[in-house]
Amino acid sequence: MKFKYTVAAGLMDTRGKMVKRPILELEIENAQGRKLIVPAVIDSGADTTTLNAQYAGFLGIDLSNAKEREIIGIGEKRVATRASTFSFRIPKMNMTMEVPAWYVDTKHVNILLGQEVFFDSFRLKFEKDHDTFEITPAPKR
Amino acid sequence: MSNQSDVVEGLDLSVVKKDYAGKWVALSRDYHTVLAVADTLQSLLKKSDTSEQVVMQVLPPLGYAPAVF
Numbered sequence: 001m002k003f004k005y006t007v008a009a010g011l012m013d014t015r016g017k018m019v020k021r022p023i024l025e026l027e028i029e030n031a032q033g034r035k036l037i038v039p040a041v042i043d044s045g046a047d048t049t050t051l052n053a054q055y056a057g058f059l060g061i062d063l064s065n066a067k068e069r070e071i072i073g074i075g076e077k078r079v080a081t082r083a084s085t086f087s088f089r090i091p092k093m094n095m096t097m098e099v100p101a102w103y104v105d106t107k108h109v110n111i112l113l114g115q116e117v118f119f120d121s122f123r124l125k126f127e128k129d130h131d132t133f134e135i136t137p138a139p140k141r
Numbered sequence: 142m143s144n145q146s147d148v149v150e151g152l153d154l155s156v157v158k159k160d161y162a163g164k165w166v167a168l169s170r171d172y173h174t175v176l177a178v179a180d181t182l183q184s185l186l187k188k189s190d191t192s193e194q195v196v197m198q199v200l201p202p203l204g205y206a207p208a209v210f
Contacts, residue, residue, distance in 0.1 A: 006151035010159045010202040023152055025195075034186075037170065037195045039152055052198050054165070054182040092149050107163045110198040132148055 001093055002134045006039070022126060022133040024113065026088040031060050037091075038111055042124065042133065046114030047071075049086055053103040055111070056084065063103055071102060079104055093135065097121060161199040168195040 005020035013019050022042040029035045036058070040051075050071065056063050066082035086101035099117040125134040153172045167176040167189040177189035185196065 002148040004148055004151035006154065008202075009154045009157050020151070025152065035192070037193070039154075039195065039197055052182075054198070058182055058186070107198065108200060110200060 001136070002132045003092075005128065005131050005133065020128075020131065024135070025091060026111070027091050028055070028059060028088050030058055034058075038088075040088075040111035040113050042118075043112040043114055044119065044124075044126075046112045048116040049099045049101040049112065049114045049118060050081065050104055050109055051086060051101055051111040052109050053082065053105040055086075056082075056103045059087075061085075061103070066103070069102070071104070079106065090135075093137075095137070157197075157199055159202045162201040164199050166197060166199055167191070168197075170195060 003022070003024065006023040008019040008021055011019040023039045024042055026038050026040050027035055028038055038055075043050075053063065061084050063082040063084060066084050068080055068082055070078040071081055072078055081102035081104045083100065083102055085098050087096070087098040089096045097118075099113075121138055123134075123136040123138055125136075127133060156168065156173065156175050157166060161178055164178050164180060165182050165185040166178050167185055168174065169176060169191075170193040172195060176191060176194055177185055179185035179188055182196065182198075
């Protein structure tokens with residue numbers, strides 16, 4: 001299935017053009033059956049899906065005993081994360097999946113869909129030249 | 142092969158203003174209306190309990206690049 005890139009509101013690139021990102025709508029649901037639609041950036045630069053720790057609270061994931069590990073971004077500082085899983089549905093594709101995830105307590109991350117499991121599960125084609133990206137379930141191996 | 146009509150449109154995040162950076166926002170399902178703004182996801186969901194809503198942490202309007210080593 002093909003998706004259009006999403007304009008990152010208010011953000012220009014070095015040429016003064018609007019920045020666009022491959023954003024996919026996900027649906028998450030907690031144990032009480034409450035559902036939310038959440039936008040997630042497909043990020044080939046992220047080793048593992050990384051998301052804001054506040055989603056763990058909504059999903060009822062207890063991170064207090066979760067394995068801690070550090071990640072780095074472009075800055076000098078390491079950032080502590082807690083490892084768990086992240087379950088979601090892709091409504092447009094009617095697909096449900098669970099991926100390993102790092103939950104991070106920061107104001108600088110919403111949801112980044114990273115390489116581990118997610119990129120193994122789909123053929124992803126980034127076709128920025130015509131403003132689309134394509135997601136195709138990978139054949140079973 | 143998919144044709145042009147099969148392409149899912151990008152999200153319209155134009156109502157998400159840079160003043161919301163660092164906040165959590167709830168948007169209507171069509172992305173046209175900001176339903177609530179709060180400092181945490183928990184407080185946001187107390188303000189807005191619509192069954193179908195879009196929720197996100199608003200990032201600062203800055204570029205992004207992962208580390209390279």
